[in-house]
Structure formats: structure tokens, C-alpha cells
Amino acid sequence: MAHAQTLTEADDTRFYTTEEHHPENGTLLGFWIYLMSDCLIFAVLFACYAVLGRNYAAGPSGADLFDLPIVAVNTALLLFSSITYGFAMISAQAKKVKPTLAWLAVTGLLGLGFLSLELYEFNHLIHEGAGPQRSAFLSSFFVLVGTHGLHVTFGTIWLVTLMVQVAKRGLGVEMKRRLMCLSMFWHFLDVIWIGVFSFVYLLGVLK
């Protein structure tokens, strides 16, 4: 009773409209804003590469170094992992735990495949003497592509964490929200990769 009275009093002192539209799900909007700030990090790294990408310091250029078939396989792996994550989300919507876990596992394996190919490429470049300290071009290349790879690494760790949680707790409301956040993160990384393979690899081989 006393509680109700306080509420009415509080109502009287409100000086904002209660009908104001609230975003339906604060977490997803907040996560989207995080992704946008991440987008700015990548924009700065892309700008850095755009400025320094032709400063070879008499060293090897992109045309000498990049192996397009490997990049094509990497692109395919990331693209397939995007649609398998989509299938995991559809299974999660239908509250089917086993298919969700299976699709998440496939997504994780594709992510690991991407990472191992990228590490193989980096290792190969460094052993050829084309490490990050060779020229401004290679420094900016390693920072840009490495930052993307680091994001995929953390995305994979997050994915395994969610798989354990889904297996233990099933697909409640909060679990779907977490899966939705990782979904946005994962698809966002694929969007960044479009920029990387087009701008860095394909245009790098061109000239």
C-alpha cells in the first residue's frame, strides 16, 4: 500500500513524457554501437594502409607476395561460416538445442580453418623476409589483417563459450540475446573481410 503511494507521488514529479519510445532491446542497440566504434578502428587502419600501402622501401610489393588462391579459400571459409551461423540462429529460434550446437560447431571449425590459413600465410611471409618490419607497406598490412585475425580469434573463443552455455542451460531468452550479439559480431567481421580482400589483396596484386 505504502509502496503504491510512493509510486503515485513519483508519477506526479515526473517531468518527461512516459510515452517516449524506448529501443526495444537495449543490449542489441548497445552492441551495434560497439560494432560501429570497431568499424572506426578498421577505418583508421584502412586509411593507414591506403596512405602507406605503396611505400615498399625497395622491398617486395603485394604483387610479389600475395597468393590469391589462398585468399580465395580464406574468403570462402569466412563466407560459409557466415551462412552456417545463420543456420545456427534459425535453429536457435526454433528452440532446437542439438542443431544449434552442431551449426555453431561447424561455424567454429570454419573460423579455425580461416585462422590457420592466415597464420600459415603470415608465417610464410615472415620466413621470406617480408615481416612487419620490412617496409611501411608490410607494417600497415600486418596491422590491418592482423587486427581482423585477432577479432576472428576472440569471436571463436566467444563462440566456444556460448556453445558450452547453450549445452548447459538450453536456449532461453538471454541465451538467444547472446547468440544474437555474436551473430552481429561474426557477420560484421565478414563485412570487414570484404574490404580486406578487395582493397588489400586484389588491388595489391593489380599494380
Added chain:
Amino acid sequence: MSAASHDAHHAHDDHEHGEGGAHGTLKDYVIGFVLAVILTAIPFWLVMADVLPSHQMTAVAVMGLAAIQVIVHMIYFLHMNSRSEGGWTMLALVFTLIVVVITLAGSLWVMHNLDTHMMAPMPHEMREVP
């Protein structure tokens, strides 16, 4: 009272997720995937098979296709539309795009200008530096 409001909130949450404005259907994902595969295969083919007469044209085509593919991913995988979260995601996206364009165009412009004024040695001259 508190429990009731909690329950109502819960039901509301469930309703939201059941309705799923931001969730894609199987059809969405498949359309997006097919478009993405096509838009990825074309630039790789253009560069690897050296189809177009000039490198400049290939570069423009590659960047154009990349821009289209980014939009395809945004619509079919990230389920962007002007209504989600009451338009706030779109607002954040537009703001980010403006900052990204200023950052990229500004950096390139300023640094190019600086290079010209410093009369930096051309790459072919750089190769002859001992």
C-alpha cells in the same frame, strides 16, 4: 506486484523474440549467401584472369562490387532496416559512415598533398637508392 511486473516483462521479452524483427529467415540467408558468392567470385575472376583492358577499370570494378557486397551483407546477414530499434541502428550506421568517409578521404587527401609538397622520390627512384 514486483513478481507480476517481472512476469509481464518476461512475457514481453518472449513476445519480442518470437516476433523477431531482427531475425532472418532461411530464405534471407540463402539469398544473401548466393549474392555474396557471386559478388566475391566476380572480382577474383576479374583480377586472376585479367579480363578488363586496363588495371584502372579492374580496380574501379573491384571496389564497386565490394561496396555492393557490403550492402548485401548488411541487409541479408545483419538484417539492417530503417525500422529496427526505432531507427537508432540506422542513425548510428549513417553517423559512422560519415566519420569513415571523412577519415579515409581526409587522410588520403592530406597525405597526398604532403607527399607532393615534400617532392618525395618516386617508387622507381626509391629502388635505386643505395
